[in-house]
Amino acid sequence: MNTMINSTINTAQSDTIHNTKTPQITPIERRNQKLSERLIKTFQTRGFDAHYCNNSQEAIAKTLSLIPAGSSVGWGGSDTIRSTGLIKALYEADCYTLIDRDTAPDLARRTELHRQTLLSDSFLMSANAVSEDGHLVNIDGVGNRIAALSFGPKNVIVIAGINKVVKTLEDAVSRARNTAAPINAQRFNAQTPCGTNGSCANCRTSGSLCSYIHITRLSNPAGRIKIIFVGENLGY
Numbered sequence: 001m002n003t004m005i006n007s008t009i010n011t012a013q014s015d016t017i018h019n020t021k022t023p024q025i026t027p028i029e030r031r032n033q034k035l036s037e038r039l040i041k042t043f044q045t046r047g048f049d050a051h052y053c054n055n056s057q058e059a060i061a062k063t064l065s066l067i068p069a070g071s072s073v074g075w076g077g078s079d080t081i082r083s084t085g086l087i088k089a090l091y092e093a094d095c096y097t098l099i100d101r102d103t104a105p106d107l108a109r110r111t112e113l114h115r116q117t118l119l120s121d122s123f124l125m126s127a128n129a130v131s132e133d134g135h136l137v138n139i140d141g142v143g144n145r146i147a148a149l150s151f152g153p154k155n156v157i158v159i160a161g162i163n164k165v166v167k168t169l170e171d172a173v174s175r176a177r178n179t180a181a182p183i184n185a186q187r188f189n190a191q192t193p194c195g196t197n198g199s200c201a202n203c204r205t206s207g208s209l210c211s212y213i214h215i216t217r218l219s220n221p222a223g224r225i226k227i228i229f230v231g232e233n234l235g236y
């Protein structure tokens, strides 16, 4: 396995994506890099600040480099954010004010932290799906995550495993509803049809994970939303 491929890239560096230091790159890694090179260009035309990292370790380093010391930082519910070790790295950096919803002793405090997160300097999240033509798709039960994505934090960083990438916007909406939501329903033991049967039934239950289905077409202002594609399968 190659773990020493080029560090994080952006379009300006994309000519160097063809790693010359490590010739024994695997076909999967080569495909991921080529796909991400195209994704970066597409998303940059839509105002996103886009990057590619080969693995979680690089993604953590890149994320921290995008958050100025002294910033307040919040995040949305995300298996990717937690499983990569990013939250642990934020604590260990010891230079941020962290708004950690998981420290809340009860629902009222958790909701209050969600509100505070909307005014954090930086907000971290993943995406339920990314389309090759330049859209992010996210579903949300109460809307805190997509609210922060849309407006509030000055700096939004989306970390997306390569498994989140699909061809079209239509595919992305389908992935969010038919793959991400039913798996997340298991994670939260949701009392929804997808929680019970593992498949979306277009429910209207009070605990629906899909109160909001959000499409991000552009970063406005340009550069506010950063996206880091990672050449690993992360999250659901």
Ligand code: SF4
Residues within 6 Å of the ligand: 177, 178, 181, 182, 185, 192, 193, 194, 195, 199, 200, 201, 202, 203, 204, 207, 208, 209, 210
């Ligand atoms: S069953 Fe409800 S919560 Fe589950 S994916 Fe469908 S709309 Fe979302």
